[in-house]
Amino acid sequence: MGINRTEVRDFLKDWANTNSKPHFAVLIEGRWGCGKTHFVTRLLEDETFTDRKPIYLSVFGIADIQSLETSLFYASASTATKTLHKSVGLAGSIFSGALTLGTGGILGGTANLNKVVDAATSQLEQSAKNMDGALLVLDDLERCQIPMSELLGVVNRFVEHGDTRVILCANTDNLDDKHFSAFKEKVVGQSFLLASDPDSALASFITEIGQTEARELLLKHQGDILYLYGKSGFHNLRALRQFIWQLASILEKMKREYRQNDKLVQNLITQFFIFFIEFKLDLADETSSLKPQDLLGKYDEDRDEVRHVCEFSFDKDKEPTPKRRVFEKYEQHNGIRTVITVQNWISILTSGVVDADRLNAELAQSDEVAGVAAWPSWRRLWHLYDWDFSDGSETEFWSDVEDMQSNLKDGRYVEVGEFLHVVGVSIMLADHKLIDQTVPTTIAQLKTYIDEMFVTQLTDERCRGVTESFGRHLDSYDGLGFIGREDAEFKDVMKYLVGKMDAWHHTWMSEDAGKELLKFLAEDWVRFFGNLTIINHAPEQRYLDVPILATIDVKTFVDAWFSLSRHDERLVVGSIKNRYEYRTELLDAEGSWWRDIQVELSHRIAISKSKPRNVQINNLINHINSSIIEKWELRQFSEFSSGNSTDLSWMTRKRVGNK
Structure with a gap:
């Protein structure tokens, strides 16, 4: 000591x-x-x-x-x-x-x-x-x-x-x-x-702040900062000093009316401390390796208005993720509803620059400033039992009911979690006879919405978000549990939704996924091969276990392949061959596809008038043969000999071109 x-x-x-x-x-x-x-x-x-x-x-x-x-x-x-x-x-x-x-x-x-x-x-x-x-x-x-x-x-x-x-x-x-x-x-x-002596050190750090109003706010919330520092468990005063300096620059940019909002300032300090110490500086052990971008959910990267940082775990026996451990440490068990967008927090953390206009515009939409008026109508309806109708707010209640139903009619609920909240709220309102439809009618309308509105606006990211992020045990989103999530009516709609999403995704994978992947071949080499095999710094690895190549039109693939430089062209087969080192079962679906690629390459030789170019193409054919085809044929022979041939192809292949 x-x-x-x-x-x-x-x-x-x-x-x-x-x-x-x-x-x-x-x-x-x-x-x-x-x-x-x-x-x-x-x-x-x-x-x-x-x-x-x-x-x-x-x-x-x-x-x-x-x-x-x-x-x-x-x-x-x-x-x-x-x-x-x-x-x-x-x-x-x-x-x-x-x-x-x-x-x-x-x-x-x-x-x-x-x-x-x-x-x-x-x-x-x-x-x-x-x-x-x-x-x-x-x-x-x-x-x-x-x-x-x-x-x-x-x-x-x-x-x-x-x-x-x-x-x-x-x-x-x-x-x-x-x-x-x-x-x-x-x-x-x-x-x-x-x-470590955080009390006196913090007081000293605050006196160093030149901005008068920011310094006064820091002194006012000194106890909150010390509480967070104690929760962190790092006992690192240098990190605390960096935090104070960065925080002062944010407070300085806030409008005076917002600086006078104690709840807003307190929540901003809490959020910035957690994000700065845990995600920016990442002071925990090396197994954590958190970074600012991890504040976003796995499939929230293209959403600019995300205001919730969460990490739900439905498996009680599973070891919590580093992100989940952070929330538990600071007793933020339902995640954090942010005062500014998560994207803005990431921008501040990574650049150190605070855009005053953007900051204040987003603070104006925070719960602490705008209050429940900034919430979507379904969220206010979710809090039905908290409404004080003696204040004349019943008009607003019916307005929210109408707004939610209007949004359903117009197909505006496209995020899985948000839509399931609408499902729970709609069934609740029908059950209490607060809307004209009965519960069975409401369920039927919600299923129609899924067919006609929701599925037609689906993306691969949203589908994978359900299976990989939420899992199949969806019970909450945006810090709120789904109303009636244990009831048969809610489960009926959710099961229908997941089934339709699975069907859509199966079709998308067999028809469009390969086409989208192929676009990366010439535009983003790392992303293309990172989706197919394990390489460093791959932004995503979607198809390590999926025979996605078998869905790509052979002629289209060769056209994209030949658009590369001759140097990169030679590297393609070598970069892909590791795909089959530890997942040889992928050859059951992709082996014959590579044979068709060889046939197409032979056709290109037949119509080419350039002998040197034909030498290059013939070298590609031989490379495919030694790196892939021989493994495929050996696997076929082994399975035939054992009498246990297994076809792992789970998609209908649509093939165009020479065979």
Whole structure:
């Protein structure tokens, strides 16, 4: 456990100002981000702490003693007092041959303190004279490239042969230099382990904010920020400081009327903290690897108005995803309904730029500003039992009923989750006789809507969203559970919907999916092959187990193939052949398709007048034969021999061209 910082400060003040020379350095230890740098720099900036000239130098990245000497010389050369000096960077030494270390001993691993000290030159001694009577802080020891024995030998020169007080700052967990422990005993007389001190650090970070109104808001919501910081469990003050600076830029861009909306500001702070710490900085272990784009649902990328971040899990025994663990950590069990669109949050997180016009326009549509007036009619009707009809709002209620039915008539409900909310609300209204239709009539109308309106506007993304994101146990969307989801009437409509979507998707896969995929061959190489086989950085991998190639017209495929450069043309078969390494069953449907490709290639040779080009095409035929056809034929022979031939083709292939 870290020691109280006030006690550390008191010790350092006595140590720095004592007239007798302590002849030892002080080590401030602590994990990365615990606030070591902030702690010592605040001491150096405090006029009452010491009369010594403060010098701060980060040794992060300094490669050798010569570079260190140069940085120390610059940092100590000023005669001004009470100025916080910082390293001028890793400039090359202005002193030719400034240090000459003894051979063998130091770099050979047998160096002792005397040899290191003797290696100091007159220029280093000049730096020592400049720093005599100073308070020197050397930060980031664990990220210095100089061997620790040499670095601490230089420190010893200052504390033993001058009147410099030296504070060393390091995350000693990352210091594995074998000389460190031995030299620490000789040079460091006292060490302190600092724990994270978020209360005082946050107060300090907020005082650094120059925008008055933003600073006042941060002070007002200081408790909320500390609560979130505690929930995070990371204890990283550097991350907290970054968050405060970024948050201030958002608050500054908000209209004054919105800054005065406490609930809006509180929710904005909560959302930005979670998104910034967990998705932007991703401070969790490497297995999480969350990024801003993960805030969107898997099939929400093309939707600009998404205002809900969620991750539902219907399998109680399944290990929660990293995204789900984040929501549970901050007790956001139903996800987060955002004050601005998720796309805007992603833009702010990735670019660091806040578009004031867009920000305020979206805040105006938030629940916290517009209230229930900004909700779609079905959402207000979902809250039927919360309505206070004594306030004369019954007119609005009937208006919402009419609006929802009008939207149904016009086919405006195209998202699966939203439509199922409309299903639940419609059945509820019919059951309570709040609409003219009976429950059976309502169910029939909803099924007609599915046939005539919903299915006709389907996309592959929405269908896959049901099977891959929701699963087959849909029970909520947009933070709300479906009304009557356990009732037979609701399940009847949902089963009908899923069945129709399956049928549509089956047809789409057999007729249109291959055509859409083929467009990527010339436009987006990674996307095309990433859909077929495992490659790095593929944006999607839809057809790793689906015999999609068998649905593509042979002649059309060859035309697209030949539109590539000759270099890329040669790579096609080699890029696809790995598809069959671990999924040989795909050859049952695609093997004969590749045979047809060979036939089409032979036809191209027959009608070509270019002998060199025919050589190239014939090479493609041979490549297909050795990489794919031989595997297919071997599989056919094995299945025939075993008497267990299996046709895994699940789609009707429509073929055009030579066979």
